[in-house]
Amino acid sequence: MSKTTSTPMNAAAATTNAADMPWLARQASRLLHQPGHALLLQGPSGLGQFGLALYLARAWLCESRPPDAPAAAPCGHCAGCHAIAVRTHPDLLVLMPEAHQLELGWTVDSGDAADGEAKSTTKRKPSRDIRVDAMRQMITFSQRTDSRGRGKVVLVYPAENMNAVTANALLKTLEEPPGGTRFLLVSDAADRLLPTIRSRCHTWAMQWPDAREAADWLHRHGVAEAQAATLLQIVGGRPLDALALAHSGMNVQDWLNLPQALAQGHAGLLAPLPPAQAVRVLQKLCHDLHSLLAGGAPRYFPPQSLTAWQPATDAPLASTAWAALGQWAQQLAQTARTAEHPLAPELMLASLVEQARNALHWGRRR
Ligand SMILES: [Zn+2]
Structure with missing residues (x-):
């Protein structure tokens, strides 16, 4: 067992596909029509909150429906869905520390990301903080009009990895939200967020899968049935952590x-x-x-x-x-x-x- 805390690349794709995780799909159908411009998904790690957030972003930006129609499940094949899949959607900005980008295989910043930052990851230890430059980029992003007519989405993960400067910049934007931008904050430790940020968001507590769902999902991703229950027990019932553990070779x-x-x-x-x-x-x-x-x-x-x-x-x-x-x-x-x-x-x-x-x-x- 060499790595139990990080998500190996081969598990990364599986951990962001919310449609494949019934417990996330259930939550998504309720959250799609959530009013308000800021949503905070909080709960312990390993339940799939990043995948859920990405699913919501895809649904909101999907172009298979008329611009004014209520959001529905993302179609997966329109130009908008495709642009998110290849991480080039101009109206989605993902703010994530470099270390998490590497773990999730999310190596290309969306929008006009700072290329210099991405390239420099090979020269020094990847940062675990959401960088100040990224937050500046967010401010510019939220002030311009959308490019594809479905509004814009800013996804911040893990939101607790903002330092005082970046958190205050985000707070200012949340206090005077520019029209047409939705904010999705995702956190495994929401108690570490500024209370003023939390109070600006609608908070959603992540729901747990039942044991059968979690075991079936692991099985679909190549974990032997006999091992699934033990792995889930080891990680306290969190399916994504169980999959990472299975891939760690333990x-x-x-x-x-x-x-x-x-x-x-x-x-x-x-x-x-x-x-x-x-x-x-x-x-x-x-x-x-x-x-x-x-x-x-x-x-x-x-x-x-x-x-x-x-x-x-x-x-x-x-x-x-x-x-x-x-x-x-x-x-x-x-x-x-x-x-x-x-x-x-x-x-x-x-x-x-x-x-x-x-x-x-x-x-x-x-
Ligand atoms: Zn679509």
Whole structure:
């Protein structure tokens, strides 16, 4: 498992096709006729909010209907739909950090994007911020008239990746919206947006797929049925994250074996991971052990991978186990703060494994 947080290119196309995701199609049909000029799609990552936003933009800009007719599903073959597919639609502006453009395979800016910026991505680390130049471009874009007679759309993703300068520029535009421009803000962490931006938007909380829909979608994209349920469990039910994980090459069996491996002092599937990812995996395990100890169900690890651990019935043992898990959770939270740039990654991993082994000692069936 080399990359679990980024979306591999082969999964990228699948993650933007909302028509193929029934849970997104349901939401789209309600949002197409949403009044107002600004819509904020918010919810946890991995549910497809970028695909939903792109679908709405295509529907609004589709030229298969008369300009004044109500929006409907995009036809997929008119000049407008085609221009969006090849990312040259003059009336759609997508504001996305370079790093996300690369992850989604969205390497061409729409409209008259700054070519210099796009080309320079090979020379330095791709930015994770929506750049100030992009926001300036947005202001020019929103002030001119549309080119194809269907209005204009500005799509901002992920909206929380605006810094103070870009967020204020957007806020000004939202406060005095130019006619004929719709704004689509997409966010996995809307609490990090300026409250004044949120209050200018109609907010839509992303809806989750049901388990069957999510598993069927994964299956259609090449994930074996037997693996789909486990992958979904690992990522907390988010189908796009499950697909990214499937494409990352992670062996599901390694995930199932991880608690036992750690209990024996082995790093297991953590070994090749960057420390920050290893910490996130351990936090999931820590969460599940807490849940198990309290008599609840694990969330990320299938129950069969945790059969060696059990709810605490013996009171003194239970309080020791609670203390050990609490300490582990604190250690993980502390490590998470430095895990992005560890001074000595190997030492950090060894210490993570040792902490896990100590914590996993408690609550085991004897
Ligand atoms: Zn069309």
